Amino acid sequence: MPSPEPEIKNHIRRFRFDHGEMTQDQLAKQAGVTRHTIMALEAGKYFPSLLLAFRIARVFGAGVEQVFEYQVIPDSAETLRP
């Protein structure tokens, strides 16, 4: 049985709220992407590149792992085990 795809959750919406209810447009401008990409990220329809993840985390003054979270799925963890 194929293992499920890994998931990357993000807390962009919460971070925006915590940063004076920053709009998607403001975040997009500061991160150097379009608002549509921020919308897709928040909706979980797009996984960002490492570079973009760092840029977004930097906008919030947080670490990448605070903004983005790798979901450990038991099945896929098993396959990674030696």
Next chain:
Amino acid sequence: MSDSEKWAWWALGVVALTIAAYVAFLVFLGHNPAIPSVFALLALTALPASSRRYFKGLTFDEREHAIASKALLAGFRAFWVAFIGLIMAIYFIKGWDATLTVPVWTLSEVIWWAVILVLGVQALTTIVLYRGGPHA
């Protein structure tokens, strides 16, 4: 709606208009060397703002790049399948040793149909991926 999506809808409209014009020409004039002139309509795909975005100094972000690459790849895949299909169809209908004699303008017409196929599939794929294709 993003600029790329607007371009995709516009491109689909241009493709539909070109096909309609082609059919109209075919009905009223018959299949003759004037027909390929309708393919000039495809130049309208350059009109939307997104086509000029590069020259305005605005760049596409990584998601837009990813979608544009996937859409173009889908267009060329469709072209490849159609090309192989056409060759195989000719083989089965005419036979491997058959000789085809066609006017040069018909060859150019085939190329324009290929452009229409690539553009159409590219535009459709762009729309689908922007409409929530997983991790587009």
